[in-house]
Amino acid sequence: MDMHPLFRDARALLQRQLGAISQHEVFAPGRVNLIGEHTDYNEGLALPLALDLGTAVAVSPRTDGEVVAVSLSDGQLHHDRFTTQAIPAVGPTGWWGNYLRGMCAEMMGFGITPRGADLAIVGNLPSGAGLSSSASLSIAVGKALLANAPATQVEPSTLAHWGQSTEHRYAGCLCGIMDQMTIAHASPGDAIFLDCRDLTIERRSLPSSWSILVVQSGIRRELATGAYNLRRQQCREVAEFYGLSSLRALHPHLLETLPEPQDHILLRRARHVVSENARVEIAAEAMQRGDLRTFGRALRQSHRSLRDDFEVTIPEIDGLADLVNTLIDQHADGEGGARMTGGGFGGCIVAAVPSHAAQQLGELITKACGQPVYRQSSRSAGAEEAS
Numbered sequence: 233m234d235m236h237p238l239f240r241d242a243r244a245l246l247q248r249q250l251g252a253i254s255q256h257e258v259f260a261p262g263r264v265n266l267i268g269e270h271t272d273y274n275e276g277l278a279l280p281l282a283l284d285l286g287t288a289v290a291v292s293p294r295t296d297g298e299v300v301a302v303s304l305s306d307g308q309l310h311h312d313r314f315t316t317q318a319i320p321a322v323g324p325t326g327w328w329g330n331y332l333r334g335m336c337a338e339m340m341g342f343g344i345t346p347r348g349a350d351l352a353i354v355g356n357l358p359s360g361a362g363l364s365s366s367a368s369l370s371i372a373v374g375k376a377l378l379a380n381a382p383a384t385q386v387e388p389s390t391l392a393h394w395g396q397s398t399e400h401r402y403a404g405c406l407c408g409i410m411d412q413m414t415i416a417h418a419s420p421g422d423a424i425f426l427d428c429r430d431l432t433i434e435r436r437s438l439p440s441s442w443s444i445l446v447v448q449s450g451i452r453r454e455l456a457t458g459a460y461n462l463r464r465q466q467c468r469e470v471a472e473f474y475g476l477s478s479l480r481a482l483h484p485h486l487l488e489t490l491p492e493p494q495d496h497i498l499l500r501r502a503r504h505v506v507s508e509n510a511r512v513e514i515a516a517e518a519m520q521r522g523d524l525r526t527f528g529r530a531l532r533q534s535h536r537s538l539r540d541d542f543e544v545t546i547p548e549i550d551g552l553a554d555l556v557n558t559l560i561d562q563h564a565d566g567e568g569g570a571r572m573t574g575g576g577f578g579g580c581i582v583a584a585v586p587s588h589a590a591q592q593l594g595e596l597i598t599k600a601c602g603q604p605v606y607r608q609s610s611r612s613a614g615a616e617e618a619s
C-alpha cells in the first residue's frame with residue numbers, strides 16, 4: 233500500500249497548497265456492497281467489498297495545534313482550519329469539513345489529543361454515488377491523525393466506530409456501521425462477511441474468475457438522508473411491535489405466523505430485512521464455492537426486495553438493473569446478476585459477472601446507458617477499468 237498511486241498527488245498537493253513536506257501517507261478504500269442492504273442497523277448480515285478507489289491523505293505535523301486541511305475533489309479545492317484545543321464546531325450538514333472535525337472530536341472523546349497537522353486529501357471515488365466516499369474520507373483522516381500521533385495504536389473497529397459516530401453527530405445521517413467496518417478492515421478487492429450483531433468479520437476473497445462491475449446511474453443520492461433515517465425508524469418500530477430488540481431475531485417462518493402489524497408498510501420493511509439476511513448467507517456460501525449462478529440469483533432477488541418491500545429504488549435504477557441483468561443473460565448465459573447497491577434513491581448498480589465476459593459487458597452497458605462502468609477484480613487478479 234506504500235506506493236498507492238494517489239500518494240504522489242497527495243504529497244504534491246500538500247507541498248503546493250500548504251508548503252509542507254509529507255511525513256506520512258495513508259489510504260482508505262471506498263466500498264461496494266455486494267449484498268446485505270439495510271441490514272446493518274438491524275444487527276444483520278452483509279457482504280461488502282473494498283474497492284481500489286478511495287481516499288489518500290498526506291500529513292505533516294504542525295506545532296501550533298491547528299489542523300489545516302486542503303482537499304481536491306471533483307477538480308475543486310476545499311479548505312478547512314480548526315484548532316485541536318477544543319472540540320471543533322460543526323458546519324452545515326453535508327459540508328466536507330465536518331468529517332474531519334468529527335473524527336478529531338471522536339479521537340478526543342477517546343482520550344487521544346490529535347497533534348496539529350497539515351493535511352492534503354485526494355480521492356478518486358465519485359461523491360454521491362453510493363460508494364461511501366464520506367466514510368472513506370472519515371477513515372482516511374482518522375488514519376492520518378493517528379499516523380501523526382506517534383505510538384498511538386487504535387483497532388480498526390474503533391476507527392470504524394469513530395467514522396459512524398461522525399456521520400451521526402456531524403453529518404446528520406443515522407447510518408449503520410457496514411461502510412466504516414469494510415473500509416477500516418478490508419483490503420481493496422477483498423470482501424468481508426460482516427455480522428452486525430457482534431461485529432465479527434470473516435474475510436472472503438472474490439473468486440479470481442469473477443469480476444465485479446459497478447455502474448453509475450449518474451443520479452446523486454445526497455438528498456436521501458431523510459428517507460434513509462425514516463427506514464431506520466420503521467425497522468425499529470416493527471421490531472418493537474414484535475417485542476424484539478432488533479429484526480435480526482425475526483426468522484422468516486415467524487414472520488408468516490406472527491400477527492401482522494396494521495401498517496402494511498412495516499410488514500414489508502421487516503420482510504425485506506429478514507429475507508435479505510437469508511440471501512446474504514446463501515450468497516456468501518455461493519461465493520466460497522465459486523457458484524456465480526446462485527450468487528447472481530441472490531443479487532437479483534435482493535433488488536426485487538429493495539424495490540417492492542423496502543422501496544428504496546427509483547425507476548431509473550430499476551431500469552438500469554434490468555438492463556444489466558438482460559445483458560448478463562444474453563452475453564454470459566445468465567451467469568451472474570445485478571442489483572442496486574448502497575442506501576438507495578440513486579447511486580450505483582453492482583453486478584457480479586464471469587471475468588471472461590467482464591470487458592465486453594462493461595462496454596455493452598456503457599453503450600446502452602452512456603454511464604461509466606468500473607471493474608473491480610479480486611486482489612490476486614488486480615483491477616482495471618472496463619470502459
Ligand code: GLA
Pocket residue numbers: 265268269270271272273407408409410411574575576
Ligand atoms: C448506507 C449506510 C450503511 C447501510 C447502507 C444500506 O450506505 O451508510 O450503513 O445502511 O446504506 O445497506
